[in-house]
Amino acid sequence: MRELTFTAAAREALAEEMARDPSIFVVGEGVGARGGNFNTTTGLYELYGPMRLRDTPIVERGFIGMCTGAAMTGTRPVVDFMFVDFILDAMGELINQVAKIQYMSSGRLKMPLVLRGSIGISGASATHHSGSYFPMFVNIPGFRVVVPTNAYDAKGLFKTALRGDDPVIFLEHKALLNAKAQVPEEEYFIPFGQAAIVREGTQATAVAVGSMVRRTLEACEALAGEGISIEVIDPRTLAPLDIATILQSVHKTGRLLIVDETFAPCGIGAEIAAQVAAHGFDDLDAPIQRLNGVYTPTPYSPPLEAAVVPNTTQIVQAIRDLLAE
Amino acid sequence: MNLTQKEYLALYRQMLVIRRTEEQLAKAHQAGLIPGACHTYIGQEAIATGVCANLTAQDAVFSTHRGHGHALAKGVPPREVMAELFGRVTGCSRGRGGSMHLFAPEVGMMGTSGIVGPCILQATGAGYSSRLLNNGTVGVAFFGDGASNNGAFHEGLNLAAIWDLPVIFVFENNMYATEVPFSYATRNTDMAERARTYGMNGVSVDGNDVLAVYEAAAAGVRRARAGEGPTLLDCKTYRTRAHSEGMPSLGSYRTQEEVDAWKSRDPIMTYRARLLHEGIASESDCEAIDMEVQALIDESFEFAKNSPYPNPATVAEHIFSS
Ligand SMILES: Cc1ncc(C[n+]2csc(CCOP(=O)(O)OP(=O)(O)O)c2C)c(N)n1
Ligand SMILES: [Mg+2]
Numbered sequence: 001m002r003e004l005t006f007t008a009a010a011r012e013a014l015a016e017e018m019a020r021d022p023s024i025f026v027v028g029e030g031v032g033a034r035g036g037n038f039n040t041t042t043g044l045y046e047l048y049g050p051m052r053l054r055d056t057p058i059v060e061r062g063f064i065g066m067c068t069g070a071a072m073t074g075t076r077p078v079v080d081f082m083f084v085d086f087i088l089d090a091m092g093e094l095i096n097q098v099a100k101i102q103y104m105s106s107g108r109l110k111m112p113l114v115l116r117g118s119i120g121i122s123g124a125s126a127t128h129h130s131g132s133y134f135p136m137f138v139n140i141p142g143f144r145v146v147v148p149t150n151a152y153d154a155k156g157l158f159k160t161a162l163r164g165d166d167p168v169i170f171l172e173h174k175a176l177l178n179a180k181a182q183v184p185e186e187e188y189f190i191p192f193g194q195a196a197i198v199r200e201g202t203q204a205t206a207v208a209v210g211s212m213v214r215r216t217l218e219a220c221e222a223l224a225g226e227g228i229s230i231e232v233i234d235p236r237t238l239a240p241l242d243i244a245t246i247l248q249s250v251h252k253t254g255r256l257l258i259v260d261e262t263f264a265p266c267g268i269g270a271e272i273a274a275q276v277a278a279h280g281f282d283d284l285d286a287p288i289q290r291l292n293g294v295y296t297p298t299p300y301s302p303p304l305e306a307a308v309v310p311n312t313t314q315i316v317q318a319i320r321d322l323l324a325e
Numbered sequence: 326m327n328l329t330q331k332e333y334l335a336l337y338r339q340m341l342v343i344r345r346t347e348e349q350l351a352k353a354h355q356a357g358l359i360p361g362a363c364h365t366y367i368g369q370e371a372i373a374t375g376v377c378a379n380l381t382a383q384d385a386v387f388s389t390h391r392g393h394g395h396a397l398a399k400g401v402p403p404r405e406v407m408a409e410l411f412g413r414v415t416g417c418s419r420g421r422g423g424s425m426h427l428f429a430p431e432v433g434m435m436g437t438s439g440i441v442g443p444c445i446l447q448a449t450g451a452g453y454s455s456r457l458l459n460n461g462t463v464g465v466a467f468f469g470d471g472a473s474n475n476g477a478f479h480e481g482l483n484l485a486a487i488w489d490l491p492v493i494f495v496f497e498n499n500m501y502a503t504e505v506p507f508s509y510a511t512r513n514t515d516m517a518e519r520a521r522t523y524g525m526n527g528v529s530v531d532g533n534d535v536l537a538v539y540e541a542a543a544a545g546v547r548r549a550r551a552g553e554g555p556t557l558l559d560c561k562t563y564r565t566r567a568h569s570e571g572m573p574s575l576g577s578y579r580t581q582e583e584v585d586a587w588k589s590r591d592p593i594m595t596y597r598a599r600l601l602h603e604g605i606a607s608e609s610d611c612e613a614i615d616m617e618v619q620a621l622i623d624e625s626f627e628f629a630k631n632s633p634y635p636n637p638a639t640v641a642e643h644i645f646s647s
Binding site for chain 1: 385418458480
């Protein structure tokens, strides 16, 4: 089967859906002739022109508010925000408007607005280009929050995002954008709320998010040499969260570690831990553990940057500690 | 202006529907029937009326915390506005919104907002949809002088201007944001001029003169539909009641003389006098409307106060589309 990068797979999803549905348009800085800061729209401007590939001024609140109104009036905007850090300028529009319109209109208005762009700590991007912030979005009723970790999932989840009528925050970790995976030519969709068991195992469950999936798999590979068997789950979407798959796994393994680059307090690990404690308490043979990024702004210098993100060695150690409980 | 008598009278009736609905709401607020806020539009009726008379149900209106008049003028029945403020399931937002969150997309009332500013951006987005779908509709934002100092104003006007979007920005200068005078909050109070600095059409109009508003809006809407871009209407007006029901009518920010001077320029009273004076309508034409509107308000009030509350079991419905 052919292989595509994460970015190419997501772009293919966008191209297919734009060809199919003329009400889809993309806004962002550089999404026109330039083809997107991360090559998210390469080749599309030539096909669809400026009304559908709309270069914007640097006006994050403005174009997100504008797209909110557009989504309420029959079109399907895609906001290509480059770095999630930039849409913090639009938090009021996102939380007070985008997330609430369907509810406040009792379902008479839809909000088919997809916001996509990069997250994550990588490449000395420093603190205004390294955020992830997905726990903030997960906390708000009304958002779908999608964190794909490979090209195959990126395409299938993006297709689902573009077909749906809900606001979707589609977050693409910078460290994963050039990673290749097999992507079939045939059309497919991946529903929201379906976690992937990316490695089967018996002794503990590791739920990993975003770029931590790859690192956790590396850690488990290293441990496999010692005969240690760990199950790894990639939730793929954080809202909705497929807690059933996690509970089933914990039922089998009795132990749970959540690995997440973002901050621990009120994070996705805290949520998963609370739900497993509530609904899987009898299955647990050890306290639930979390391994998170350091609770600090993201520093620039490579040794400092590396120090705030969980690495494979730390994941291995966290698993050993969990098994020793 | 070449309106038919029926059209002239329709403007009168629409303003009166807003006025009587809100007088009823103010009373209901005092009687404890409204559990939350109530921001009346009394004194500003000519603006919503004059603008919305140029719109169809497909044109999208976005408004703000002082939105009863916009909703009514766009075609939301008074009974649904009253029921909404009473928190009833028959309200236009099914009891989920109250005074500041009126939704009736079936008539193009796309929502009012408890946050000052976003309506400016959303109307710009409706203009974008109109262009992309090529359906000839316009987006309309109603907002106050206070909102014009918010970043949404700058961002929305700039986007609408650079892309020639069919949007009408209706700036309602009632001179105060809560209790803060507009002249305190900005150096340049000439909003038509500010609009022109964005490269868009800016028009000043007497916001208490429904015909002047109607005419200015008609020209703006015509331009927008013809692909000639956005217009800002700078409407000078006054709110004669308190910022919000239950707050003092005068406070420390204005005088009784000022309120009385504006009351003497009441948009409904002056329009009625003009209709009579110019022989467009007779006293009995107006009285017939007065009575019909009063009956509508009485019946709407009965409907609203006898309507059931929403079922708590439905509280988490419609967060998502499915
Ligand atoms: C973003 C935001 N900040 C503050 C408020 C509180 N607030 C509600 S109405 C208002 C004044 C608005 O003034 P203006 O825009 O002139 O409208 P008016 O009330 O005069 O109709 C304020 C400050 C709010 N609702 N939203
Ligand atoms: Mg004001």
